[in-house]
Amino acid sequence: MDASLPRNTPALMGRIDKLYSEVIKHYEALVGLAAIDNQTDRNTTALAQYQMQVETSALIRTIEDAQTLIRQLQEMWLFGQLDTLGDGEAKQRSDESAKALAGMLQRLVEQGTAAPTRAANDVVMS
Template sequence: MNPSAVRTTSALLDEINNRRDDLIKHFSTIIQLASQNKPDRIAAVNLQLQMQVETSFLISKAERLQELVRTMQECWLYGPLDTMGNSEIKQQTDAEADKVLKLLQQLSEKQQ
């Protein structure tokens, strides 16, 4: 995910869901492999190799999820992820800030 790219809420949710599904898929595969009982040595070695591969996939998918969290934090702090938008709350906050500014200006004028 490119932090400079503008992301919408639906795109972020899709990305979160995809990465979550990847984690669940690899974790489920590891659980399935762990529940198998292989009596001969070759099958056990093969099973061990499969579990190592799935474990490395699981780790890489968890790292990708951490990257997404980091990217979202960067977007919230520095960039294009606008969590408030032009919502009613933002408009109300701006109006109240203007009132406070006017009151402070009046107070400043009276003190001079």
């Protein structure tokens, strides 16, 4: 996984927007080159073919970059390294649940240490 990949929402959204605009740019260029202008000159046709190959290669490369980004996002999400939520509601609920659980465990420990003491006193008194 790429360690230089930004892990915050604005940077990731910026990268997605950049890839999106590049895909649109290359696709529009291909559509523009595919238009027939009634020019049957071999040089013009060869130039258009070359430009179409260049734009197609650039479009494929941009889509491969998008697939790489998707894969990296999936890995980051899977391994818990994707920090796009920050201190959201889910984290707050998780923290509250953890505090409640810690409180219950503390009460159980206190009750557990108090109960054997009472039982030992009952045995000694009998």
